Amino acid sequence: MENSTKAKEWIENRLQKTPMRDLLYGFSGIVMGLLVANLFSRAFLSIPWIGGFIPVVFNVMMAYLGASIAIKKKEELSSLISNPAGTFQKKRKSQHTVNWAKPKILDTSVIIDGRIADICQTGFIEGNLVIPGFVLEELRHIADSSDNLKRNRGRRGLDILNKIQKELSIEVEIYEGDFEDITEVDSKLVKLAQILDGCIITNDFNLNKVAEFQKVQVLNINELANAVKPVVIPGEEMIVQVIKDGKETGQGVAYLDDGTMIVVDGGKRHIGETIGVMVTSVLQTAAGRMIFAKPKSL
Secondary structure, three states, X not given: OHHHHHHHHHHHHHXXXXXXXHHHHHHHHHHHHHHHHHHHHHHHOOOOOOOOOHHHHHHHHHHHHHHHHHHHOHHHHHHHHHOOOOOEEEOOOOOOOOOOOOOEEXXXXXXXXXXXXXXXXXXXXXXXXXXXXXXXXXXXXXHOOOOHHHHHHHHHHHHHHHXXXXXXXXXXXXXXXXXXXXXXXHHHHHHHHHHHOOEEEEOOHHHHHHHHHOOOOEEEHHHHHHHOOOOOOOOOEEEEEOOEEOOOOOOEEEEOOOOOEEEEOOOHXXXXXXXXXXXXXXXXXXOEEEEEEEEOOO
């Protein structure tokens, strides 16, 4: 009697902790599993001795498989059923417009970076911005960190989200679902993009590569920044301020307004001065663009 009471309490506690959506999907999976089992179990009834036992085992097995598969695939089922109204909480609504652009899913790095707010303000981003709940949770953990730098980065990310929601006209949606069988946030983002047929906005190099490998479209903020930098060609002249010496003997280093580094040959003696230079070559690297120049007087 004591064991049965403990079992009853355990089941009640388990059911209370289980989300209602999981219970509904689990029940639906059980029903589907039993339907499939009953379609095939009649074939075993004519078998002597074990004919009445096999259908019972088959029903139990199919009910378990149906519930297990339905709960594990709940996100995909939600997107198929309501596309995906059951897992989205609308934060803003467009004014009677239909937008067929792919949803843009933000990762943690691009939110903390902050440039996404300025890009949205220009109107270059089409479609809805999707902010997954697990990304918000990661931002909260960073904002509550004991490390001062991490805490400031997390709070900056939350401020950026508030700015996008309150000040910009773009539609923002919070994806409340989670993938409990996946631990890495990057893997969750890729999975979500596959479910929603969306693309990921990031400046994380590793996430960029993983998503591309799994055929998920990625919009990289750093690649965008490099693409919109002014085109510089050899022979072009410009005015720069040499601020420090370079790695090689006699070199000086200057920067454009967009952060592009200019290596000035023979510019070490001009440190602290604003001089005219002529571009000799341009080198494009994975980290960005580097310009080589020499003083116009040379």
